[in-house]
Amino acid sequence: MTGPPRDVDVLIVGAGPAGLAAAARLAAPGVARVEVLDREQQAGGVPRHCHHGGFGTWTHPLTGPAYARLLLGAAVRAGAVVRTGVTALDWAGPLALNTLGPHGLETIRAAAVVLATGARERPRAARLVSGTRPDGVYTTGELQQAVHLYRQRIGTRVVVVGAEDVSYAAADTVRAAGAELVAMVTELDRSQTTTARAQYARLRHRVPLLTDTTVTELLGHGRLSGVRVRHRDGRTVQLACDTVVFTGDFVPDHELARRGGLDLAPDTRGPAVDGTLHTSRPGVFAAGGVLHPGERAATATREGSQVATAVRELLEGPRSFHGKRPDLPQ
Amino acid sequence: MTVTANGPLPSRSYDVAVVGAGVVGCAIARELARHPNLRVALVEAQDDVGQGTSKANTAILHTGFDAVPGSLEARLVREGARQLTAYAGESGIPVEPVGALLVAWDEEQLAALPHLAEKAVRNEYADARIVEPPELYAREPHLGPGALGALHVPGESIVCPWTTTLAYATQAVRHGVDLHLNSRVEQASRQDGGHVLTTTRGTLRARYLVNAAGLHADTLDRLLGHHDFTVTPRRGQLIVFDKLARDLLRHILLPVPTALGKGVLVTPTVYGNLLLGPTAEDLDDKRATGSTAEGLALLREKGARVLPALLDEEITTVYAGLRAATEYDDYRITAHPGQAYVTVGGIRSTGLTASLAIAAHVTALLADTGLDLGPAVDLEPVRMPNLGEAFPRPYQRAELIAADPEYGTIVCHCERVTRGEIRDALASTVPPLGLDGLRRRTRARAGRCQGFYCGAAVRELFEGAGA
Numbered sequence: 187m188t189g190p191p192r193d194v195d196v197l198i199v200g201a202g203p204a205g206l207a208a209a210a211r212l213a214a215p216g217v218a219r220v221e222v223l224d225r226e227q228q229a230g231g232v233p234r235h236c237h238h239g240g241f242g243t244w245t246h247p248l249t250g251p252a253y254a255r256l257l258l259g260a261a262v263r264a265g266a267v268v269r270t271g272v273t274a275l276d277w278a279g280p281l282a283l284n285t286l287g288p289h290g291l292e293t294i295r296a297a298a299v300v301l302a303t304g305a306r307e308r309p310r311a312a313r314l315v316s317g318t319r320p321d322g323v324y325t326t327g328e329l330q331q332a333v334h335l336y337r338q339r340i341g342t343r344v345v346v347v348g349a350e351d352v353s354y355a356a357a358d359t360v361r362a363a364g365a366e367l368v369a370m371v372t373e374l375d376r377s378q379t380t381t382a383r384a385q386y387a388r389l390r391h392r393v394p395l396l397t398d399t400t401v402t403e404l405l406g407h408g409r410l411s412g413v414r415v416r417h418r419d420g421r422t423v424q425l426a427c428d429t430v431v432f433t434g435d436f437v438p439d440h441e442l443a444r445r446g447g448l449d450l451a452p453d454t455r456g457p458a459v460d461g462t463l464h465t466s467r468p469g470v471f472a473a474g475g476v477l478h479p480g481e482r483a484a485t486a487t488r489e490g491s492q493v494a495t496a497v498r499e500l501l502e503g504p505r506s507f508h509g510k511r512p513d514l515p516q
Numbered sequence: 517m518t519v520t521a522n523g524p525l526p527s528r529s530y531d532v533a534v535v536g537a538g539v540v541g542c543a544i545a546r547e548l549a550r551h552p553n554l555r556v557a558l559v560e561a562q563d564d565v566g567q568g569t570s571k572a573n574t575a576i577l578h579t580g581f582d583a584v585p586g587s588l589e590a591r592l593v594r595e596g597a598r599q600l601t602a603y604a605g606e607s608g609i610p611v612e613p614v615g616a617l618l619v620a621w622d623e624e625q626l627a628a629l630p631h632l633a634e635k636a637v638r639n640e641y642a643d644a645r646i647v648e649p650p651e652l653y654a655r656e657p658h659l660g661p662g663a664l665g666a667l668h669v670p671g672e673s674i675v676c677p678w679t680t681t682l683a684y685a686t687q688a689v690r691h692g693v694d695l696h697l698n699s700r701v702e703q704a705s706r707q708d709g710g711h712v713l714t715t716t717r718g719t720l721r722a723r724y725l726v727n728a729a730g731l732h733a734d735t736l737d738r739l740l741g742h743h744d745f746t747v748t749p750r751r752g753q754l755i756v757f758d759k760l761a762r763d764l765l766r767h768i769l770l771p772v773p774t775a776l777g778k779g780v781l782v783t784p785t786v787y788g789n790l791l792l793g794p795t796a797e798d799l800d801d802k803r804a805t806g807s808t809a810e811g812l813a814l815l816r817e818k819g820a821r822v823l824p825a826l827l828d829e830e831i832t833t834v835y836a837g838l839r840a841a842t843e844y845d846d847y848r849i850t851a852h853p854g855q856a857y858v859t860v861g862g863i864r865s866t867g868l869t870a871s872l873a874i875a876a877h878v879t880a881l882l883a884d885t886g887l888d889l890g891p892a893v894d895l896e897p898v899r900m901p902n903l904g905e906a907f908p909r910p911y912q913r914a915e916l917i918a919a920d921p922e923y924g925t926i927v928c929h930c931e932r933v934t935r936g937e938i939r940d941a942l943a944s945t946v947p948p949l950g951l952d953g954l955r956r957r958t959r960a961r962a963g964r965c966q967g968f969y970c971g972a973a974v975r976e977l978f979e980g981a982g983a
């Protein structure tokens with residue numbers, strides 16, 4: 187690392203809903219230096235490419251990007267410094283991180299660190315779907331960015347794997363891109379979204395939902411030519427398509443937690459936390475998707491506010507969980 | 517510098533045409549490029565170099581300790597390993613000498629270890645030695661229970677197969693070799709004492725012909741009237757595990773070889789992943805590069821025994837490659853002087869290691885066959901972008917980022933690939949024509965998210981470059 191470490195009070199890794207909400211809550215009452223890092227060029231996390239509704243509140247519904255802007259505005263107005271295009275590479279000490287951005291490499295020390303690194307969908311290979319490795323294989327995250335952020339062309343005939351909320355969001359994106367939705371496929375016995383949404387897709391858009399069905403193999407050289415699916419009763423059939431979207435099956439982005447040797451939760455493998463969202467390392471907290479992969483943005487936002495309370499208690503003194511005020515870096 | 521991917525092939529005759537731009541064909545073209553009087557074409561059916569067997573292997577730089585003593589393969593692997601190790605150092609190809617352990621899991625395998633040690637000596641490799649369980653488990657604390665001993669082969673290394681192939685191709689092209697992609701050879705005949713190749717991009721003429729067509733070497737050989745061997749594609753499926761698993765393993769863990777092949781190994785990669793595989797399935801279809809549920813289940817079963825903790829880790833990707841197995845134990849490198857033709861067949865998984873020695877051998881055969889090589893020059897060294905974790909990557913180099921902030925802007929987060937590296941790859945001597953080619957040159961989209969975060973952004977950079 188070049189140069190001496192720089193000190194802040196709270197360093198938040200990840201400018202998604204949890205990180206931004208925590209920053210807004212912490213900076214507002216006067217925690218002097220709250221800094222949020224995000225490795226993407228735009229703050230907002232996953233909502234920034236969710237161009238559908240369902241964000242915000244019931245009385246004040248928003249699209250994902252609008253919701254991301256709202257959270258970012260609140261954090262910045264409160265006084266937090268939000269830096270995008272900056273990656274937290276690794277730990278430089280118990281409460282210090284090595285970072286990288288176009289300005290170079292820098293070590294940042296903090297009195298408290300919040301990991302709000304989010305979650306991602308498991309890709310095809312990690313789901314052990316066999317077959318060839320053609321073009322046209324997406325996760326929802328990549329599909330939404332391709333269509334909404336970059337206006338890229340996807341294929342013309344699309345199979346969506348999954349039938350939960352995120353799968354229906356992927357289906358909406360497929361339609362927005364002007365492609366035909368061949369089928370939605372789920373190994374469960376029914377759709378996992380609201381009845382209204384499932385019925386709307388089935389009746390309004392005539393999307394076939396194949397339940398009790400597993401995608402077993404991808405076909406095609408160069409471009410995807412189809413997927414083989416198997417019903418629970420053993421029947422197999424080939425669906426002709428040039429694009430397949432693997433949705434849901436979220437896993438935490440826990441690289442920093444693991445590289446730091448933090449205890450992991452046995453079920454999600456995100457960092458293990460106590461009731462105040464404190465991880466196994468004093469002064470390191472976690473919130474949002476990294477704890478509950480696949481949760482709704484509103485949940486992450488709420489948890490960001492909660493973690494702010496816990497961080498403030500730690501910084502302010504004696505009532506902190508670990509019983510003593512940490513030495514602030516000089 | 518000439519790399520073509522479309523349009524008709526040049527009408528002027530070449531002195532030598534090398535068919536197949538895998539690691540072996542590229543190495544041969546590079547060797548021929550040392551002779552500036554020769555006009556050389558490297559002809560490839562696919563849209564990139566190293567697209568066949570060369571891209572999907574176990575990425576090991578062998579010592580040749582277990583080759584058949586006295587065979588051509590044994591000699592070329594031995595020489596090639598030394599040459600490639602030196603070449604990698606000067607060219608920036610990542611190599612890590614991690615060493616291998618051949619682990620014995622039953623008495624029969626344990627009894628085979630002394631014979632393997634002895635065979636290593638006959639292959640002029642003196643450093644192999646048998647280790648007892650306490651040392652074995654000290655070396656590999658995560659090894660599954662029940663191992664009875666191992667043969668330690670400290671010279672076995674891991675290497676980047678893509679960078680190796682690209683380095684050869686880059687040097688060849690910079691020294692005047694014409695690389696013609698998307699040119700599948702469909703017919704071969706002799707006219708006026710020269711070769712006439714009919715390809716998907718038209719006719720190509722050459723005085724001398726080298727067949728380095730890998731899986732298709734037998735087909736091309738037959739077009740020239742030879743029935744010396746048959747290539748049976750042997751599929752190897754491999755599972756790449758998350759980089760967070762890297763600390764589970766220090767050496768290449770090999771099984772004790774049996775009559776059925778070298779078996780399933782677990783190895784680190786220079787990119788910092790762990791690799792489990794390959795399967796060995798003899799097939800008829802030379803395009804069957806898909807993975808299968810049965811193959812992956814078999815690998816996971818084997819992996820669970822060798823390194824139980826591995827199965828708790830996330831899988832990053834799965835791939836399958838086809839090895840060019842023949843009915844013979846040895847390479848089939850044959851000169852046909854009357855035809856001004858050299859066949860380079862049956863190059864199996866050791867071909868990467870042996871590639872530079874094969875190239876020298878084939879060039880000598882061409883000379884014996886009557887080709888006047890003319891004077892030789894030293895090639896300008898090439899410096900390849902580093903993809904290996906054991907050496908500084910651009911994102912870690914403060915001086916580089918200070919000079920050019922594009923090296924401080926990460927696009928692919930899982931593999932920490934910067935915009936500067938992608939830009940450089942797109943402007944390189946042998947540029948990628950697709951996203952897979954870009955991945956092999958930079959590792960962009962090769963990480964655990966497989967494009968969830970960066971896929972669209974990387975595509976944008978690629979397509980924005982006018983590709």
